Amino acid sequence: MNNQEQYVTITHYKEREFYFLNYAIQTNDGVIPKEIEQFHESDKVKFIERIRMLQSQYPNNHIVSISLEANQFVSQDDDRNRATAKVFSGNFVTQDNIDVGDIPTTLYFSPFTVLYQQYKDLLDDRLTLLIGLFDRKLFMMFATEDKIHQSWIIGTRGLSEKQVAERVYKSMQAYYKISYSFADHIEMLVSDESPKLLKVLREELSLHIELNQNSIHNLLHHMASDQEIAQSSYIKSFKKISLLASGNIDDVSDIIDNSKDKKRFRKKENLKDIKIKEKKRLGLFGSIKSLFSSSKSEDAGSTIIAIIPLLVILGIGGFFSLKNATISTALAKKSIQTSAHKTNMALVKVSEGLFKSIGKNAEIKKATISTEDMNVKGIVWAIEPLRNSLKKINKNGVYSIKQLDNFMTEFSFIVTREK
Amino acid sequence: MSRLKTLSPSTKLWFVLSLLALLLWVIPTMVSFYKNQKLYNQKVSTLELLDKRENGQIDAKTFHSEVFKVDAKEYFDEVTVVSVEDNSYEITLIFPRESISKFHSFLKNISLNYKVSVQDNIIYEDIGTSFKVIMTVKPF
Numbered sequence: 262m263n264n265q266e267q268y269v270t271i272t273h274y275k276e277r278e279f280y281f282l283n284y285a286i287q288t289n290d291g292v293i294p295k296e297i298e299q300f301h302e303s304d305k306v307k308f309i310e311r312i313r314m315l316q317s318q319y320p321n322n323h324i325v326s327i328s329l330e331a332n333q334f335v336s337q338d339d340d341r342n343r344a345t346a347k348v349f350s351g352n353f354v355t356q357d358n359i360d361v362g363d364i365p366t367t368l369y370f371s372p373f374t375v376l377y378q379q380y381k382d383l384l385d386d387r388l389t390l391l392i393g394l395f396d397r398k399l400f401m402m403f404a405t406e407d408k409i410h411q412s413w414i415i416g417t418r419g420l421s422e423k424q425v426a427e428r429v430y431k432s433m434q435a436y437y438k439i440s441y442s443f444a445d446h447i448e449m450l451v452s453d454e455s456p457k458l459l460k461v462l463r464e465e466l467s468l469h470i471e472l473n474q475n476s477i478h479n480l481l482h483h484m485a486s487d488q489e490i491a492q493s494s495y496i497k498s499f500k501k502i503s504l505l506a507s508g509n510i511d512d513v514s515d516i517i518d519n520s521k522d523k524k525r526f527r528k529k530e531n532l533k534d535i536k537i538k539e540k541k542r543l544g545l546f547g548s549i550k551s552l553f554s555s556s557k558s559e560d561a562g563s564t565i566i567a568i569i570p571l572l573v574i575l576g577i578g579g580f581f582s583l584k585n586a587t588i589s590t591a592l593a594k595k596s597i598q599t600s601a602h603k604t605n606m607a608l609v610k611v612s613e614g615l616f617k618s619i620g621k622n623a624e625i626k627k628a629t630i631s632t633e634d635m636n637v638k639g640i641v642w643a644i645e646p647l648r649n650s651l652k653k654i655n656k657n658g659v660y661s662i663k664q665l666d667n668f669m670t671e672f673s674f675i676v677t678r679e680k
Numbered sequence: 681m682s683r684l685k686t687l688s689p690s691t692k693l694w695f696v697l698s699l700l701a702l703l704l705w706v707i708p709t710m711v712s713f714y715k716n717q718k719l720y721n722q723k724v725s726t727l728e729l730l731d732k733r734e735n736g737q738i739d740a741k742t743f744h745s746e747v748f749k750v751d752a753k754e755y756f757d758e759v760t761v762v763s764v765e766d767n768s769y770e771i772t773l774i775f776p777r778e779s780i781s782k783f784h785s786f787l788k789n790i791s792l793n794y795k796v797s798v799q800d801n802i803i804y805e806d807i808g809t810s811f812k813v814i815m816t817v818k819p820f
Contacts, residue, residue, distance in 0.1 A: 567687075567694035574698050578706040585713040592716050594795065595723040597820045598740060601797030602730055608802060609788045616780055628804040639806075 268504050269319035271312060272481040273364065274327050276396050280308045283478040284315050289504055292482045312365050323502065325368045325481040328495065329396040332356050333371050335412035346495045348377050352409045359495050368485050368494040372400040373412060375480050378490055379473060380448050387446055390433065394451040395477065399429065403436055411436055422458045426465035452477045607632040618650035623672060633678045641672040733789055743794045743819040745769055755782055757810065768818040776810050783813060795820050
């Protein structure tokens with residue numbers, strides 16, 4: 262059997278900053294999954310190229326993905342203005358739009374649809390709570406065999422197992438308040454390994470919870486394995502699913518036998534059994550950074566974290582700005598005070614020099630002094646001693662005398678600023 | 681580096697803004713603060729060296745005309761303080777001729793006691809046995 266005839270389902274989804282890719286050969290006997298490949302979102306081009314390559318390698322294919330958006334809900338109406346997918350008769354899952362970007366996708370399922378497909382055979386007239394854990398979100402659905410009564414999505418990021426269990430319990434209480442019905446049976450499908458969560462849920466809810474664990478890839482391969490199930494896709498695909506004729510099963514068996522690392526699809530499978538082909542190993546720095554790295558749904562969180570350094574910096578900057586403004590003002594005042602004190606001392610020195618020179622030789626009538634100028638007038642009794650004294654203050658000062666009518670002598674001493 | 685590339689544009693923008701704020705604002709402000717603090721301490725030390733008062737406080741009082749008048753009347757016979765232009769005050773002191781040294785002491789310490797600077801111009805007038813001194817001070 263060649264690649265042209267094989268029906269292959271290529272599954273992909275994004276969790277945090279990684280794209281996960283897998284493909285499986287579908288047979289009437291089950292699916293033969295290959296190794297899961299992992300691409301960092303920075304390698305998106307390579308990731309898409311890989312899908313294209315698989316497409317060209319296996320022309321009979323469906324590219325299957327899952328919507329992990331939190332804005333999905335189950336209703337009884339087929340809303341034509343939004344993206345809807347039929348879960349089963351009279352029940353539709355709805356979200357605002359389909360956003361798969363430029364990644365090739367031909368079938369796109371809701372976790373609610375996957376959940377229903379997983380448990381539809383178990384549903385009866387008892388109210389059953391179906392819980393699916395996908396991408397750290399709990400997709401909860403209260404269902405009976407004929408109807409999905411209510412749906413909820415609870416984010417679990419950053420919550421402890423106990424907090425998650427409490428929220429599940431509160432959801433059950435909330436549903437009881439609106440419907441007076443309490444789910445006495447819980448089924449849970451987890452796409453991740455979380456035995457602790459299961460244990461805590463059992464303890465908190467005091468109910469027996471049936472657990473199924475399966476990888477998203479396996480669930481999607483199953484969803485695309487049959488035309489009837491595949492019709493539950495958000496994307497209404499016209500490409501019909503055509504599996505191998507039953508006569509070719511032997512050929513398929515040969516393929517399986519000849520391939521050592523190919524494993525049969527098991528409905529209940531532990532994730533440990535699936536090897537992830539890691540492109541890169543994260544170092545310590547990478548591990549730390551991964552705490553802050555984000556998928557689109559976590560962008561808001563990472564942005565908030567990114568604002569924290571800015572807030573810290575603004576806080577420190579604001580603190581030092583205030584301190585700097587205060588010290589600048591104090592420094593300016595201290596500079597003025599120092600300068601004023603020096604001027605005062607210079608004035609005192611000039612004044613003391615003048616009065617010392619005057620002594621008993623004369624009497625000041627009016628004097629105007631500054632650190633550089635001086636204009637003194639008075640009555641002199643000892644003309645020459647006064648001249649000598651004043652010349653000691655400033656040799657360039659102009660000393661003059663004038664005889665008065667009352668037989669007294671007036672003196673003046675003028676010092677002007679040197680220009 | 682690949683992780684860095686995967687950060688959302690808004691996250692990168694916040695980080696760049698943080699870095700810019702740190703380099704262009706916080707660090708220069710911190711450097712300026714510590715520089716000013718050092719200069720301030722130097723100024724205080726200079727003033728302490730220049731201060732010859734006994735038990736004087738380096739932190740001068742804010743100038744208030746009425747308070748100043750009360751204080752100055754302890755040393756001089758008459759004190760008047762008149763507000764003039766340029767937010768300044770003209771101070772007139774009258775004291776006996778022989779108390780000129782008291783005035784010199786007062787003038788020497790006036791900027792240490794009050795937050796004022798004295799204009800570089802003092803007028804002495806003879807009024808009988810006393811001096812009238814006129815000077816202008818400006819609070820800071």
